[in-house]
Amino acid sequence: xxxxxxxxxxxxxxxxxxxxxxxxxxxxxxxxxxxxxxxxxxxxxxxxxxxxxxxxxxxxxxxxxxxxxxxxxxxxxxxxxxxxxxxxxxxxxxxxxxxxxxxxxxxxxxxxxxxxxxxxxxxxxxxxxxxxxxxxxxxxxxxxxxxxxxxxxxxxxxxxxxxxxxxxxxxxxxxxxxxxxxxxxxxxxxxxxxxxxxxxxxxxxxxxxxxxxxxx
Numbered sequence: 001x002x003x004x005x006x007x008x009x010x011x012x013x014x015x016x017x018x019x020x021x022x023x024x025x026x027x028x029x030x031x032x033x034x035x036x037x038x039x040x041x042x043x044x045x046x047x048x049x050x051x052x053x054x055x056x057x058x059x060x061x062x063x064x065x066x067x068x069x070x071x072x073x074x075x076x077x078x079x080x081x082x083x084x085x086x087x088x089x090x091x092x093x094x095x096x097x098x099x100x101x102x103x104x105x106x107x108x109x110x111x112x113x114x115x116x117x118x119x120x121x122x123x124x125x126x127x128x129x130x131x132x133x134x135x136x137x138x139x140x141x142x143x144x145x146x147x148x149x150x151x152x153x154x155x156x157x158x159x160x161x162x163x164x165x166x167x168x169x170x171x172x173x174x175x176x177x178x179x180x181x182x183x184x185x186x187x188x189x190x191x192x193x194x195x196x197x198x199x200x201x202x203x204x205x206x207x208x209x210x211x212x213x214x215x216x
Contacts, residue, residue: 018058018081024051024071026084044084051075054104057144068099076101078113098128100151100165102142106134106158110165131168134158140191141206146198152206154190160206 015031015038028042045051052072058081059066067081076099077086102108109130133139137157144151144165154160162172179185189209196203 018056018067020053020056020069022052023047023049024053026053026069026079028084042084044079066097070101098148100142100144102133102139102153104138104140104155106132106137106139106153108133108153108163129168133161133163137187140189141193143194143204145195145201145204147201150201152193152195152204154188154193154206156189156209157187158190159188160190160193160204162201162204 014036015029017029017038019027019029021027024045025047026044027040028044029038030041031038050071050073053069054072055070057068059068060081065081067079069077069079071077078099079086097113099111099113100108101111107130110128112128133153134155138155139153139158140155142151142153149165150171151163151165152160153163159176160174161170163169164171174188177186177188190206191209193204193206195201196205
């Protein structure tokens, strides 16, 4: 009978995740071996409360993946999710990539980032458009669909709303919840949202602070 041996590939952990904390650190967690106990294997950055990570979004494409990190001090960093380097933005065929940002007060903007060389000093950033997502409340979550033509926003006191990024126009808004049996109105509080399909921007799901899930 032939003998077979299972060898673990050191460069391909079964599980790899990136986490963020209030001190601004990006931590790499990997799970290896039979027991698969997750462990922190890398820490990127220096502890600094002013750089607390408020939001992060990853473009997990096979070539030149990109991680955008929004910090408390107003900075938005483009990070290589493979090694943590800040100067990770590379040119696409068009010569640039687009970054969508939104503050907690609903000030959204789209920025065009062009990098001639792989250094942060060579990056050219220009704001292409700005608009207001909401008039009150705090935006806590957003997501861009697979086609990168639509985005959904939600938050505390902000109903989930869908936007056409090409025209910067709102095309749908969720109805506010009804009053309870005592006649008390409780504003919506959305904490996360994502699209259910890369092919249909009309299907997305949102989670609330009450551990509820709303599908549209």
